[in-house]
Amino acid sequence: MHEDLKKVRHIKTEKMMTCGKLVEQMEKSGVMGAGKVAKATKVIEDMIRDKECTVFLGLAGAMVPGGQKQIIIDMLKDGWVDVLVTTGANLTHDLIEALGYHHYQGTHLISDEELNRKKIDRIYDAFMPDEVYQGLEKFCKKVFAKMPKEEMDIKEFLWLLGKEVPKEDSILRICAEKKIPIFCPALSDSGIGLQVWGYMQENQIKVSAFADLKQIIDITWTSEKNGVIYIGGGVPKNYVQQALQFAPTSASYAVQITTDRPESGGSSGAELREGISWGKLNRKAKYVNVTCDATIALPLISAAVKERLNR
Amino acid sequence: MHEDLKKVRHIKTEKMMTCGKLVEQMEKSGVMGAGKVAKATKVIEDMIRDKECTVFLGLAGAMVPGGQKQIIIDMLKDGWVDVLVTTGANLTHDLIEALGYHHYQGTHLISDEELNRKKIDRIYDAFMPDEVYQGLEKFCKKVFAKMPKEEMDIKEFLWLLGKEVPKEDSILRICAEKKIPIFCPALSDSGIGLQVWGYMQENQIKVSAFADLKQIIDITWTSEKNGVIYIGGGVPKNYVQQALQFAPTSASYAVQITTDRPESGGSSGAELREGISWGKLNRKAKYVNVTCDATIALPLISAAVKERLNR
Amino acid sequence: MHEDLKKVRHIKTEKMMTCGKLVEQMEKSGVMGAGKVAKATKVIEDMIRDKECTVFLGLAGAMVPGGQKQIIIDMLKDGWVDVLVTTGANLTHDLIEALGYHHYQGTHLISDEELNRKKIDRIYDAFMPDEVYQGLEKFCKKVFAKMPKEEMDIKEFLWLLGKEVPKEDSILRICAEKKIPIFCPALSDSGIGLQVWGYMQENQIKVSAFADLKQIIDITWTSEKNGVIYIGGGVPKNYVQQALQFAPTSASYAVQITTDRPESGGSSGAELREGISWGKLNRKAKYVNVTCDATIALPLISAAVKERLNR
């Protein structure tokens, strides 16, 4: 039986080797985490090269405080991704940086009482000064006042917000500029959501909780093929999965990068193959679950895919 | 230094010992996971006994397919919990069971292709027949038709839904009956959400994405004290945390049960103490992170708290 | 298909319910972690009741500092376990307590620099005064002096040590008294090992690194049936697995409790079913992997098995 299988070739590292070369070595090893990183690179390359494929990026976790913003922006700018589904937190942290604030390199081994006294909010080992909320409020108030009084869906609301973002290196702004649909079903669960609430106390702004569903379902139902990239789980993953469930074409390509586990049954840690039972993933799909901190795996995969696409 | 500390007393198990007695033994050991389960029992007991405390239950993960529904219902019925924040999935699976369907004891070691052919949806090792969606659609259409045409918030929508639930052992119904606020910011990301979308194709139903924020913030701001129980992370945890962030009284009691990890920086796996920096958790709060599959820890804690409250 | 499957029955907790009753409820739920705890209880009950079965307990992790010593002692005393395979650390901490020292309830959120100054050794949130090493040295010197000069195997060495242990509630002593074989292949990797080394500087003591292999292999090869319980992974698990590999009867019963993961390929986190490929686990074996902190799952299982055996 094993005669038909590929041998595990040992990874050979070299000084000055490119990320693409390293992933090529991982592909030759073909097993464990390294093999999965290599497979993820290949599946992402394939879904980008497949002109018929609509690519969904589901984005959860602290990707902006975690230093991954530029990688996401490049994925959007370079046309790798057609639809973004995200937590409100990632958009809020993106907007905060676009307003001129920063996240800082801290430590998780610190007294949170001390941070509280110093008005620093901690996100594991990233620090954020609490003063960002004042800038956020000021900006939002100004922008919200320009918004239409009619009911919007969340995507429209976010595009309107994105158009006003002052800095270029922003997820929100690039989506608004390139008209990339952003879905954020739980936007109310974020700093931006809080600003909407604050504004609603004295002003009118109407955003429908369900209207976006039509849009994302229209996309999955009219695509020739669908491909999904899930960074973390949560609502972003589940929302794309659900839009695929009854679609005529389930996902043909799928990559998931998360450290969440399947055993407790939650959607975040569920293995991609589970989606086959539901009709969310195609029986013949190319897919791989990368069990890794996304801040490690994603940059490596990003660099390797860039190298491959330019060959 | 160690002279002032309690000794680790070894857990002694006995035949016919009650769950409360076992947790008492864990309290005497006082370390590692067992010590945390014991502390969680104590903190939950304390927040229930504290008449001034409003208790929030954040519920993520496959709690209904995972056999935890009755424990949640008891928490709501027995007055342990004042506010429920949940994923749409838990409400959808609750409703599906209330319509007479069931989840089944399966296995994760099975071909998902085979399940797909047999129209069985897999949730790790729980199986659900795909036919539930027909019953769900039929029920929802009937109930949605009775709903008001004016804009609702999600809580109102869920109470209206809950009132129509045919079976008594339902999370939705008990919340509707007891007027326990249910917050579900990402309801559109669920089977119920899909039904709303389907209904909206030909009918009108208006649900605001942000209106609930006012309600939950009103609750946190007017409570004498706040206590939180997070089963899993995701939106339910973050939504409660956010409502506490600027409240005059941050949480005085907090228990978290999850296997998610802090290192990647996401909110789901963040240690509770991180909330102190943000002002979400009180510096003097009683709190504990239980790193455990909730389907194991929650039943034990539930039984032990019931025993303690009846002493 | 699902008509043939058992329904997920929701766990119902009650005040004063016994641990056995709780596990019975978990058995009726039958899925996720709770279902696995219930299955582990059943498999352990079955292997104990099976008179033909030789039961191996593989013990890794901080079970003594973690408050689990009495549970292990009961398993040995009550005849649940026929062979103990353990890390040297568990025996060292057991001996330390038998010499009158204690572990203490500390915290992992403390400055290790401060602990170092105060001569406290930390094991996650358990503390141990560094002075234990003086007592350990004194005791070992005295006992080693009585030992034979001929080459021993590790099991003989540990029995000789165990006979001299002053307190009754000791893993080492109960094994010595009941002539339960203790295998500890990496004994040199422990405080007891360090004492042997110290003693060897000026005295002679001969312990063979390989002689025990004959003994454990003799046991697995002559047993009618084999059953295994792995608490944690490491050398204890692997050593039993290896002794089963070429045995005429691979394991018929197997339970593993660990939070280690399979993806990186190490033996500690490997799923039990992997052992079927190697011939270590029988194709028809009853087995279950419990993914849980052992300090939580083991006490509950221990109490439930005691209750069942007394029905």
Added chain:
Amino acid sequence: MHEDLKKVRHIKTEKMMTCGKLVEQMEKSGVMGAGKVAKATKVIEDMIRDKECTVFLGLAGAMVPGGQKQIIIDMLKDGWVDVLVTTGANLTHDLIEALGYHHYQGTHLISDEELNRKKIDRIYDAFMPDEVYQGLEKFCKKVFAKMPKEEMDIKEFLWLLGKEVPKEDSILRICAEKKIPIFCPALSDSGIGLQVWGYMQENQIKVSAFADLKQIIDITWTSEKNGVIYIGGGVPKNYVQQALQFAPTSASYAVQITTDRPESGGSSGAELREGISWGKLNRKAKYVNVTCDATIALPLISAAVKERLNR
């Protein structure tokens, strides 16, 4: 406070960027997993460059089946590592490959019953034909016959074995050739150990269980400085830690790559800083815990360190 901190700079990936450049970007981000990979690269570079530092490599997990053998060999050949401490499994798989056998790229989603029938042993998703044991036996018998009859320590035994290894790309052989001490306290817990046992049935071979302790302790006690790299935990990590505990100079540099967790108290998952309390790690040490599958993080770090050392 945050004014004194470095900003989180977002990782920028480029086509054809070298691994060293990628890690440089991770260093600028400075947080979460990426920040830790960058710090690990720096700490390893520093310990290699520090001429006074003796570097210990603790190696657990399926590093040879996992395609990491060449990286380990390079670390030994290029003089990065002065002392190797390993599981017996890694040496056994290394020897098996040196005898001309291979590991194969399989899958974990397969029937282990089927593999058993086909005589394939599974190591997560790596396959190994069971026939390797015949070649192993033949080789070992031949080599053991040449060994001295006097008592050896395990290191001497492994060097003698390594000298006879037929292929060059072998961990065992390179250690024998370069006289790099290999410590393998639990060698009896491995395929090589089984061969020794088989041979001992009819022949004499004497290996002391404790004699190596003198050697490793001599090394830690006479080094100017000590540095440690732990890939996985288990006995290799603990054995080095123990040799450092009472040494005049505890570790000045430390890197740990593992997915094991600290909460259950075991040594494998313990955070490095815990070692400060024990006196195993210097209060002023440079150290970092990388929570990642080593087959992903190690190749990236290896390539980046090679690049830095050649600048």
